[in-house]
Amino acid sequence: MAERHLTIVGAGLAGALLGILLRRRGWRVDLYEKRGDPRVQGYGGGRSINLALAERGRHALRQADADEAVMAHAIMMRGRMVHVGDAPPRLQRYGRDDSEVIWSVHRGDLNIVLLDLAEAAGARLHFDRGLDRVDFDARTARFLDPRDGDAHEVAFEALVGADGAGSALRAAMTRVTPLGEQVDFLDHGYKELEIPPTADGGFRIEPNALHIWPRGHYMCIALPNDERTFTVTLFLPHHADPGTGPAFDQLPDVAAARAFFEREFPSALALIPAFDRDWAANPVGQLATLTLDRWHLDRRAVLLGDAAHAMVPFHGQGMNCAFEDCVALAQHLDAHADLADAFAAFEAERKPNAAAIQHMALENYHEMRDRVDDADYLLQRELELALQTRHPARFVPHYAMVTFMRMPYREALERSEIQRMLLSQATDGIDTLDAVDWAGLDAAIHARLPPLEPESR
Structure with a gap:
């Protein structure tokens, strides 16, 4: 059978990781990036919030044998160190111990590591190539060199848009068919x-x-x-x-x-x-949530990561979600011979999960700026951890479900909404856990929260 070929627009984090995953599956891969090669000219700063690498992202990196190289640049973060007034900073742990942490990594360092690995895997990298226009009927794309305006016409079997929130491929797809794009700043x-x-x-x-x-x-x-x-x-x-x-x-x-x-x-x-x-x-910099009704154009093009579902950065999941997209797309390409079927199945799986984490990212902004030094919040956080110990198969703190597990985001949101209601009811009018109605709360948890599936724990 002839070697399959995908053309990836964007050689940032998601594009480079997808290139590695596809090369490991025998695909021929070309990556086109409008910027110059950051390994040669350095990575431009000033608009890149540091990234928080969580279990979802690390799992994707392990699928590409990239975890060890990336972790050499990562710094462990145990929790939030809260600075309020003149009081000494106070650590609020993310999890129970050092097995439940996240990792800070600079976008530039991570991108360079992934580009090196993609190139070593056999992906062909083309820098200073910004997508200008696409003829989807003829299956040709034109890229322009921003340095001199030279045009480069390339043929493609299918295009993958990993070119971020301002995706040029998304704009090209929209000229062919409405994608239902909405941007909420x-x-x-x-x-x-x-x-x-x-x-x-x-x-x-x-x-x-x-x-x-x-x-x-x-x-x-x-x-x-x-x-x-x-x-x-x-x-x-x-x-x-x-x-x-x-x-x-x-x-x-x-x-x-x-x-x-x-x-x-x-x-x-x-x-x-x-x-x-x-x-x-x-x-x-500006912050926005991007949603689309459609992520793909039959078998000719598909979007992932920020190009499909940009989100605000307050849950630290934008990169992790994009990396999950890469793994899911690679798996659907394995499972479906027809690209249209693979792209449709990928969208059906990932779109509701992207919507869920976008919602949770906005919620987390209000928590970070308004609630981390609030007595009611701290009491509910204390109760969360107690209930995790008391009901480990049923009650998992919201942050743990999102950050330390690979439970689908949609399921994490559904369970979190139930748990938030239970926590609020249990702490209403009290100021210590000694006053909690444990028997009533235990009964409510068993009635409202089904046991977690083993693979979700």
């Missing part, structure tokens, strides 16, 4: 800064945590990097609104931004010696 944007190493090359603050400075309607976070830096990200409304505090449009220059940090984040500012430079150099 968050009213908050983000700005990146950096905490450098100490003079002797160490971390300035606890490295094995995601640091968070919650302030109600806005917040700062800091994630560690393997070069002993932290990527700091300020999340703030774009526009001022009475009653919600400051906004980016109230910080017209570096002086105003510095004054804002001196007032709201003094402990963070003290860690950022190049604050003025970073603020001036790094743009304000």
